[in-house]
Ligand code: ADP
C-alpha cells in the first residue's frame with residue numbers, strides 16, 4: 238500500500254513509493270514478461286488506489302518506465318468505464334495504441350483504439366481504452382462538453398506543455414467541477430509536479446455535488462515512479478561545429494568504427510535534415526563497405542508510413558547496428574529499446590510567433606538543458622551508454638536555457654481563440670491558464686479573426702461563418718479558404734488543396750537533388766504557384782490509378798498522396814454535413830482556365846490575405862517583404878515559384894533557418910487583398926499597407 242504523507246507547506250499530498258509488488262506470475266509470453274519488468278507495472282495497485290481517492294493524480298516517471306502503455310491498462314475498464322489517454326503527437330498516439338493492443342492481445346480499433354485528426358480507429362460500443370491527441374479531445378468537447386463518455390482521462394507528456402495540452406488542462410479543471418466522479422491523471426517525464434498540483438487543487442465546495450460515499454480528495458496526489466536508467470557518459474565537442482548535419486553523420490561513423498555493439502539514436506530537427514542524414518549515411522555504405530556495412534539507417538518523424546514506423550521498433554537484426562535518426566519525438570514520447578549511443582545535435586524545430594511582426598514560423602532552435610538531459614537519458618536504457626553532444630561543454634553550462642518556453646507563449650493563438658469561443662468561453666484572457674498567453678498575441682489573434690469574418694465586433698463567433706470554421710478541424714485560415722471556395726464555386730478544387738496542405742509534404746526529400754527535382758516540378762508546375770500545382774499533381778495521381786510506381790517516378794511520396802485522397806474524402810463528407818454544396822468550376826461555370834485561376838486564388842486569399850508579401854524592387858536575390866511588418870522573407874526552394882519571383886505573393890507558412898522561407902506560395906494581384914479584407918488593408922499609393 239502507498240503511504241500518504243501530508244506536506245504542510247502546500248497542503249499537497251505526496252506519496253512515498255510503495256514496495257513494488259512481486260509480479261503476478263501469470264502470463265508467460267515474452268511480451269508479458271517485458272511488461273512486468275516495467276516500473277509502472279509494479280505500482281499498479283498504488284495507482285488504482287490513488288486515482289480512486291483523488292480527483293487528480295500526478296504521476297512522474299522516467300521515459301520508458303511504462304506510464305503511457307501501462308497506466309491505461311491498470312484496470313479502469315472494469316465496470317464499463319472508458320479511459321482516454323492523450324498525447325501531443327499523432328505518431329505517438331498510433332504507436333502506443335498499437336503496442337497496448339498487442340500487449341492485450343486485441344485488434345486495434347476494438348477494445349483498444351485511437352483517434353487522430355482525420356483518422357478514427359475506435360468502435361464506440363467496445364473501445365474501453367482510447368488514445369488520442371489532446372487536440373482531438375478538445376474537439377470532442379464541442380459535441381460533449383463534459384466529456385461524459387470518459388471516466389478516466391490521462392493527460393500524458395504534460396511536461397511538453399504543448400498549446401493543446403495547456404488548453405486541455407484548463408478545460409479539464411472546469412469539467413472536474415461539474416463531474417466529481419471524473420478522474421484525471423497527469424503524467425510526464427519531468428514535470429514541475431508541485432505547480433501542476435497547485436493548479437489542480439480543487440476547492441472543497443466545488444466537490445459538494447459528489448455523492449457522500451464518493452467524495453474524492455480535493456488535493457491532487459503525486460506519485461513518483463523510480464526509474465532504473467543506467468549511467469550515461471557525456472562527451473562534448475571541443476569547438477562549435479559549423480554544420481550539425483555533417484557533424485552528426487561523422488559522429489555516427491566514428492561510433493561505428495570505435496565503439497562496441499549497441500544501437501545509435503541521433504536527434505536532428507525535421508524531415509529535411511533527417512532525410513539528408515539518412516541519405517548521406519546510406520551512400521556512405523555504398524562508398525565504403527568496410528566502414529558502414531553493418532549499419533541499418535532509419536528515419537523517425539511524424540508523417541512516416543506504418544511500415545517505416547514498424548521498422549524502427551523491430552528488433553535489430555543480428556550482426557547489424559541500428560541507427561535511428563529522429564526528431565525530438567524520441568526524446569520522451571517513444572522509447573526505442575537497444576539504444577546505447579545518443580548523438581544530440583542540440584537543436585529542434587519549434588513554432589515561434591512574434592506578435593509584433595505577426596509572423597509565425599517553424600524555427601530550428603537550440604534545445605533546453607532539460608531536453609538535453611532527456612536525450613542523453615535515452616542511451617542508458619539497457620546498459621551504461623554514451624551521449625555525444627555536438628556542442629561545447631561551455632555552451633551547455635553557460636548558454637543553453639534551463640527550460641523550454643511553453644508553446645502557449647510562442648504561438649499564434651488564432652486556433653486556440655476560436656476553439657475556446659466555440660466552447661462558450663468568451664473571456665479568454667480570464668480563462669484559467671497554467672501560464673498566461675501574451676496579451677499582444679491574443680489581441681493579434683482577435684484582430685485577424687475579426688478581419689476573417691469569424692468574430693464579430695463583440696468578439697463573438699459569427700453565424701454561420703464563425704461556427705462553420707470552428708467545426709472544420711483545420712487551421713481557421715484554411716477553413717475560411719474552403720468556405721469562400723463554396724461561394725466562389727470551386728470547393729471541389731479547394732478541398733484538394735486543403736488536403737495537400739494538411740499533410741507534411743507530398744514530395745519526397747529533394748536534398749542533394751535540386752536539379753532533378755526542379756525538372757519533376759516542371760511537369761506539374763502552374764504559373765499561379767504551388768496550390769494550383771497540387772491540383773495537377775492530384776489529377777495525375779488519380780489518372781495513374783493511384784500508382785506507387787507513378788509516385789516514385791515523380792518524386793512524390795506515395796503514402797502522403799494516399800493520405801491526401803483520404804483527407805479529401807473526409808473533408809467532402811464534412812462539408813456535406815455542414816450543408817455546403819461541393820462545386821467544381823467544371824460543373825458550375827465555363828471551362829475557362831483563366832476563370833478558375835482567378836477564383837481559386839481569390840478563395841485562397843480570403844483565408845490567407847494576412848500572409849501577403851511583395852518583391853523588393855531592386856532585389857536581385859528574390860528578397861520579399863511582408864506587407865504587415867516589412868519582415869524579410871524568401872521563397873523556399875521547394876516552391877514552383879522559386880526563382881520565378883512574382884511581384885506579389887501570398888504564402889501558406891514560414892520556415893526559418895538562417896532566413897525566413899515561405900512555403901506554398903501563389904502569385905496574386907494586390908487589389909485582391911483589399912477586396913478580400915478591406916478592414917485589414919488600406920491603399921497607400923503606390924503601395925499597400927496594413928491598417
Ligand atoms: P513511458 O510512457 O513511461 O515513457 P512507455 O509506456 O511508452 O513508457 O514504454 C514502456 C515500454 O514499452 C518501453 O520499454 C518501450 O520500449 C515499450 N514500447 C512502447 N511502445 C512500443 C512500440 N510501439 N513497440 C515496441 N515497444 C514499445
Ligand code: MG
Nearest residue numbers: 304305569570
Ligand atoms: Mg510515454
